[in-house]
Amino acid sequence: xxxxxxxxxxxxxxxxxxxxxxxxxxxxxxxxxxxxxxxxxxxxxxxxxxxxxxxxxxxxxxxxxxxxxxxxxxxxxxxxxxxxxxxxxxxxxxxxxxxxxxxxxxxxxxxxxxxxxxxxxxxxxxxxxxxxxxxxxxxxxxxxxxxxxxxxxxxxxxxxxxxxxxxxxxxxxxxxxxxxxxxxxxxxxxxxxxxxxxxxxxxxxxxxxxxxxxxxxxxxxxxxxxxxxxxxxxxxxxxxxxxxxxxxxxxxxxxxxxxxxxxxxxxxxxxxxxxxxxxxxxxxxxxxxxxxxxxxxxxxxxxxxxxxxxxxxxxxxxxxxxxxxxxxxxxxxxxxxxxxxxxxxxxxxxxxxxxxxxxxxxxxxxxxxxxxxxxxxxxxxxxxxxxxxxxxxxxxxxxxxxxxxxxxxxxxxxxxxxxxxxxxxxxxxxxxxxx
Numbered sequence: 001x002x003x004x005x006x007x008x009x010x011x012x013x014x015x016x017x018x019x020x021x022x023x024x025x026x027x028x029x030x031x032x033x034x035x036x037x038x039x040x041x042x043x044x045x046x047x048x049x050x051x052x053x054x055x056x057x058x059x060x061x062x063x064x065x066x067x068x069x070x071x072x073x074x075x076x077x078x079x080x081x082x083x084x085x086x087x088x089x090x091x092x093x094x095x096x097x098x099x100x101x102x103x104x105x106x107x108x109x110x111x112x113x114x115x116x117x118x119x120x121x122x123x124x125x126x127x128x129x130x131x132x133x134x135x136x137x138x139x140x141x142x143x144x145x146x147x148x149x150x151x152x153x154x155x156x157x158x159x160x161x162x163x164x165x166x167x168x169x170x171x172x173x174x175x176x177x178x179x180x181x182x183x184x185x186x187x188x189x190x191x192x193x194x195x196x197x198x199x200x201x202x203x204x205x206x207x208x209x210x211x212x213x214x215x216x217x218x219x220x221x222x223x224x225x226x227x228x229x230x231x232x233x234x235x236x237x238x239x240x241x242x243x244x245x246x247x248x249x250x251x252x253x254x255x256x257x258x259x260x261x262x263x264x265x266x267x268x269x270x271x272x273x274x275x276x277x278x279x280x281x282x283x284x285x286x287x288x289x290x291x292x293x294x295x296x297x298x299x300x301x302x303x304x305x306x307x308x309x310x311x312x313x314x315x316x317x318x319x320x321x322x323x324x325x326x327x328x329x330x331x332x333x334x335x336x337x338x339x340x341x342x343x344x345x346x347x348x349x350x351x352x353x354x355x356x357x358x359x360x361x362x363x364x365x366x367x368x369x370x371x372x373x374x375x376x377x378x379x380x381x382x383x384x385x386x387x388x389x390x391x392x393x394x395x396x397x398x399x400x401x402x403x404x405x406x407x408x409x410x411x412x413x414x415x416x417x418x419x420x421x422x423x424x425x426x427x428x429x430x431x432x433x434x435x
Contacts, residue, residue, distance in 0.1 A: 029202045032209040033148065035091040036140040039212050043137030046080045046130035049073070054127065067114070074117045077126035081220050084129070088221075092213050099224035122223050129219045136215055140208035147197055147204050154194015158187045262298040266291055318342055319349045323376060326357055331364045332389075335373040340383060348433050351413050352376060352383055355431045358406045359387040367391025367427060378435070385431040393425035403429075 053073035060066030078101070088094045102120040104113045117123050161183070177189075269291035276284045314322035319340055327334040340352075356374060363372050369391030377384050396419060397404045403419055410417040410431050421427035 025202060029205055031091045032205045033144055035087060036144040036205060036208045036212060038087075039133070039137035040141035042080070042083070043134035046077070047134035049076050050127055050130040071114050071117060074123045074127060077130045078117075078123065080130050080133075081126040084133070084216050084220055088213055088216060092209060094213065094217065096217055096221045097224035099221070125219050125223065129216065132219070133212075133216070136212045140212045144205055144208050147201050150197035151194055151201055154190050154192070154197060157190035157194070161187060161190070259298050262294050266294040266298065269294065314349060314353050319344060319352060319376075322349075322353050323356055323374075326353075326360060327374065330360050330372070332360075332369060332372050334360070335371065337373075337375045337377065340376055340378045344378070344383065345435065347413055348383055348435055351409060351415065351433050352385055352431075354409060355385045355406060355417075355429075355433075356387065358403075359385075359429050362395070362403065363387070363389045363391065363427075366395065367393075367425075369425075369427075381435055383433045383435060385429075385433070387429040389425070389427050391425050391427055393421045393423050393427050395419060395421040395427050406431075 050073060053069050053076065057066045057069030057071075057073060060069070082098075085096050085098060088096045099122045101122060102116055104116040108116070269287055273284050273287040273291065276287060320338055320342075323336070323338055327336050344352075356376065360372065360374075363369050367389050369389035372387065372389040375384070375386040395403065397407055407417040410433065413433055415431055415433040417429075417431045419427070419429050
């Protein structure tokens, strides 16, 4: 009997365990409610200041004071814009961008410093937001407040309804819509309205937050996103130019140190053989054999250099075959997973190939690893490359191991490149190349 009771207690223990409650949705609703409810006072303040300052400034534009009032209106609008971006980040959790405002030179005078904000398009977008935020702020404030009031009224009506004065002539909501004239019908109707408002409250508040926040993000952050895109494209273009220049310098150096020197020696051997035909015919064969060796080695080096420019196997048979050849030629055992389509753009295939090739070269030269794994996987819109080894670690972009040039090459095609290599390993190289 004791054992049976013990087993029963063990069986019931999970059912009696404390239940954890997830308040994530509640906190989100409260943050969004705070955002929409504070939109009205902020919109009212910005609307009044913008209208008063801009109207007064334009009305008195013929004097210096009017001009300064317009400048003041622009600076005030910037302040409200910064506050709205802060609200979007903290209360709505949006990763919004901050535009780069035009700044005057350090040696600019008073007039130029005052005119510079007026020449910035984002400043006038901030002024526009200062006006229209009052319209949307009022709307979302009213809707949010009405919904919260409906929840509070419906869920507490049963308590304070008894204290309402009744002179016998007033009709309740339940009586007006035909639910009956009893107190129970009135309380039941109000409670049902409160429950419906409570269930729909998160969706209504979220819709109001999306309305006001979406318009704020479009006006206050749209130009910033365009600026970031332009900066990213310019950075990718500069990285591509830098990578191309570095490749050309390396190719020139390799040709000068390798094939060019061998061709010079080959020409000297052929010249020596020509002289030996008359002076020492017995040594002509030996000289020609040395010249043939130089010619073969020159051809091999030229093939190696051409492989660094555009690997023939990559051009002829595609990325899978080229990666397979790289892994077969690797000095270390390679565990590979390659899942890529056959119709990748040429620049993507070339970048993926050189990422893997440079990574395997670095592993063989610097890591002291015993194994390496390579994953090349295509997903919608990108190809991800991951190379991991069990070496000593400590690799980073600034050690001159070719990783900096590789990162530059990946940036040239708008990709991302990361190296994680703590001391003691493992080293993980990850690149994402957009398709």
